[in-house]
Structures are given as C-alpha cells and as structure tokens.
Amino acid sequence: GEDVEQSLFLSVREGDSSVINCTYTDSSSTYLYWYKQEPGAGLQLLTYIFSNMDMKQDQRLTVLLNKKDKHLSLRIADTQTGDSAIYFCAESNTDKLIFGTGTRLQVFP
Amino acid sequence: NAGVTQTPKFRILKIGQSMTLQCTQDMNHNYMYWYRQDPGMGLKLIYYSVGAGITDKGEVPNGYNVSRSTTEDFPLRLELAAPSQTSVYFCASSPRLAGGLAEQYFGPGTRLTVT
Numbered sequence: 001g002e003d004v005e006q007s008l009f010l011s012v013r014e015g016d017s018s019v020i021n022c023t024y025t026d027s028s029s030t031y032l033y034w035y036k037q038e039p040g041a042g043l044q045l046l047t048y049i050f051s052n053m054d055m056k057q058d059q060r061l062t063v064l065l066n067k068k069d070k071h072l073s074l075r076i077a078d079t080q081t082g083d084s085a086i087y088f089c090a091e092s093n094t095d096k097l098i099f100g101t102g103t104r105l106q107v108f109p
Numbered sequence: 110n111a112g113v114t115q116t117p118k119f120r121i122l123k124i125g126q127s128m129t130l131q132c133t134q135d136m137n138h139n140y141m142y143w144y145r146q147d148p149g150m151g152l153k154l155i156y157y158s159v160g161a162g163i164t165d166k167g168e169v170p171n172g173y174n175v176s177r178s179t180t181e182d183f184p185l186r187l188e189l190a191a192p193s194q195t196s197v198y199f200c201a202s203s204p205r206l207a208g209g210l211a212e213q214y215f216g217p218g219t220r221l222t223v224t
C-alpha cells in the first residue's frame with residue numbers, strides 16, 4: 001500500500017543546516033512536496049520537485065530526490081528559530097496527496 | 110481572496126451530539142479535501158471531492174458525511190459524535206489538473222473535543 005515515512009523529531013542549533021528525510025512508495029508520483037505546519041495553523045506548501053528532477057534549490061531550501069531508492073530530502077541552510085515547525089512530505093496519487101507522518105524540527109540557540 | 114476558511118475554530122461536543130464543520134474557498138478550485146490530524150500524528154484523509162456534486166471516501170470516512178452542492182462549499186457532518194473523533198480538522202482545496210501540480214491550500218483548522 002501507499003506509505004510515506006519520516007522520522008518524528010529533529011533538533012538543530014541555530015545557524016546549522018537541517019536535513020529532513022522522507023521515503024515514499026508510489027514511483028508514479030508526478031510531483032513530490034514539502035509542506036510546513038507552524039503551531040496552531042494549517043499546512044503551507046514550502047516547495048516541490050518534479051519527478052524527473054533530482055535536485056531543486058530555492059533560497060535556503062534544497063530538495064534532493066533519489067527515485068531509485070524512493071527517497072526525498074529537504075535541506076534547510078542556516079536554520080533559524082522561525083524554521084521551528086512540523087515538516088510533511090507528500091506524494092501525489094491520482095486525485096489525492098499522501099502525507100507523511102511529519103518531522104518536528106526544533107531549533108535551539 | 111480569503112483563501113480557505115473554516116468555522117468554527119473550536120468546539121466541544123458531548124457524546125452522541127451532531128455538528129457540521131463548515132469549509133468555504135473563494136479560489137474557484139475544483140478539488141476539496143477534509144483531513145483530521147490527531148495529536149503528534151500526520152494527516153488522515155476523511156473525504157474529498159473533485160467537483161460539485163461528486164464526493165469520495167478517503168482513508169477514514171466512518172462516522173462522517175459530506176456534501177458538495179457548490180464549488181465553494183464542502184461541509185463535513187458528524188452525526189453521532191464519539192470521543193475517537195476528538196481531533197483537529199483541516200479543510201483544503203486544490204486547482205489540481207490531472208497529472209499536474211497538486212498544491213493544496215489549507216484552512217486554519219477546527220479543534221474538536223468530544224467528551
């Protein structure tokens with residue numbers, strides 16, 4: 001079945017890089033997504049990658065896609081306290097998105 | 110544009126009561142979704158709709174009903190509330206085209222407690 005897995009927690013020092021990992025199962029996903037959820041709020045799209053790409057950079061964010069291993073990662077450079085949130089990866093499946101369990105990123109000074 | 114709006118923000122229900130969670134979007138999106146998020150967990154899809162008059166079950170539809178009479182509105186109905194339905198409920202919409210980018214826009218959520 002479809003399953004998107006992520007580690008639950010990540011703690012980093014302010015200014016360091018954060019890497020959040022995700023494994024997915026549906027190799028036919030056209031796009032893969034990263035969403036951010038701040039406390040008490042809904043999810044917001046952070047970035048996405050088309051399935052025929054292996055890397056996408058957007059300012060402090062770098063998305064890496066390894067299709068062979070069905071592995072997606074999100075790197076946040078120079079992590080700030082404002083980056084503290086839950087990060088969800090998602091794969092597309094016909095009419096729906098399948099979300100991972102979310103990784104809670106905690107940034108400490 | 111207001112985007113996706115949800116009402117109420119908070120609600121406490123007694124076991125066996127019923128209620129409707131409202132969701133409205135003003136972006137003319139065809140696709141709309143209802144999710145629940147339990148504490149410390151990811152999102153589970155309850156129901157979704159690909160257009161007015163069309164609805165389909167998601168992963169956890171039991172205990173819920175939906176309707177989609179207009180493009181803008183996608184209410185979620187709980188008929189006999191149970192403690193297991195205590196959760197945060199999110200509505201989302203998407204302009205999704207088949208095979209295309211499927212960005213979903215989320216509402217702020219409704220926090221429901223059933224006691």
